[in-house]
Amino acid sequence: MTNKPLILIVNDDGYEATGLEAMVEIAKTFGEVVVVVPDRTRSAMSHAITMNEPLHVRQYKEEDGVSYWRTNGTPVDCVKVGERVVLRDRHIDLVLSGINHGSNSSVSVLYSGTIGAAIEASFSHPAVGLSLLDYSPNADFTAAVHYGKIIVGEVLKHGLPAHTCLNVNFPNVPLEEIKGIRVTRQTDGYWYQDLEERIDPHGRKYYWLTGHLVNTDPHEDTCEWALSHNYISVQPVQYDMTAHQYINDLKYLENVQ
Amino acid sequence: MTNKPLILIVNDDGYEATGLEAMVEIAKTFGEVVVVVPDRTRSAMSHAITMNEPLHVRQYKEEDGVSYWRTNGTPVDCVKVGERVVLRDRHIDLVLSGINHGSNSSVSVLYSGTIGAAIEASFSHPAVGLSLLDYSPNADFTAAVHYGKIIVGEVLKHGLPAHTCLNVNFPNVPLEEIKGIRVTRQTDGYWYQDLEERIDPHGRKYYWLTGHLVNTDPHEDTCEWALSHNYISVQPVQYDMTAHQYINDLKYLENVQ
Secondary structure (H helix, E strand, C coil): CCCCCEEEEECCCCCCCHHHHHHHHHHHCCCEEEEEEECCCCCCCCCCCCCCCCECEEEEEEECCEEEEEECCCHHHHHHHHHHHHCCCCCCCEEEEEEEECCCCCCHHHHCHHHHHHHHHHCCCCEEEEEECCCCCCCCCHHHHHHHHHHHHHHHHHCCCCCCEEEEEECCCCHHHCCEEEECECCCEEEEEEEEEEECCCCCEEEEEEEEEEECCCCCCEHHHHHHCCEEEEEEECCCCECHHHHHHHHHHHHCC | CCCCCEEEEECCCCCCCHHHHHHHHHHHCCCEEEEEEECCCCCCCCCCCCCCCCECEEEEEEECCEEEEEECCCHHHHHHHHHHHHCCCCCCCEEEEEEEECCCCCCHHHHCHHHHHHHHHHCCCCEEEEEECCCCCCCCCHHHHHHHHHHHHHHHHHCCCCCCEEEEEECCCCHHHCCEEEECECCCEEEEEEEEEEECCCCCEEEEEEEEEEECCCCCCEHHHHHHCCEEEEEEECCCCECHHHCHHHHHHHHCC
């Protein structure tokens, strides 16, 4: 038994990611740490779960008091496996997801396995997803670890509103260039996805999904504005997707035959 | 060239689903129909996209003027493939997703490939996801087709608020028992997922994800209330996931060091 908080770490970049090491460095400062992550890269898996094949779970490391497990499941499955199989319904004080290699700002929140897992965790626990705006496998997480400790410390101290997780994005600049933290809203925009056509050695067409974020929302209270001005973006995220503002406009549908 | 609306159909149950035939029956009433669906069941894929492998796309049928295509991608990829590869940026008047075999009410909206695809489509087009509360491959879609035509007709006539899709769920009862349509909000609750442990022939443990929806929100304006009282639930869904109501509460984070 221990009085230290129990922290579950999940991610979507898999067990070999540098960002996972950075997250463990943050979490070890505060409590007992258990890691449950995918056995391979599962980026852009959103809130997907594995229904049509069974899940395998195994411990692959125990190091400095941290217990590491991996599964063939999605990031959201990792939360479930952590809760029910690895920790067998022990009380979890905090779930951390990441640190993701690459941005989860704006509408990327919809595609993100990192944030999908944080949202799943937020049904039952305080949860924070952390992402660094650098897709490189060798990204430098120094500034993210520094500020990550500050943010995680505050969340452990104050908690979070019920059923709300934080989507934290770090600009890809050195520690001394970070201007501070901004609490933001999701930037409106869309991911313009193109499909790059290629021909395989057998003469058949195939396509790679590619694209870029189109920002239609230049306001100063958005995540994109904060990040492009070297602020860390901290965004509260909910799982109610109802467009409440349009319910009355659509009530006419109750009278059609 | 034609004056009929161009309707793109996607789904998450794959090209062999009975619910796809039902959706084609609805759409054919109104316009030119193109189907782009997964080449296998892709349930519970949420808003996932395929980044780490190439996509293949091929036409598998042309019947009664409807063109049918399938891809190894996710439901959200089907929207992209439909827009960019199959329809090559032709103007799409409406995207229909489903008809799904099984409920997408309450928090299932987060896990649903059907609604993931409808949300993706809503960045650019009016979009409606349809689901029947019957998981059976042999589900009876008679009532869903009847009311689906009414709802789709209204959407084609009136449009939808920008960047909003409809999540339509049909109760699993015969046509004559349906009481009407209710415009609802997402029922609060969570999916209690258990992991059923089994032993494979080689003596190793594996797990099946299972569970049930826990409804914590018994109010009459919710989707679950409507469905359990034999109403069709029509819910406007948005992609802004910001918990706007908590931004001010979290502003203290801007001042921590």
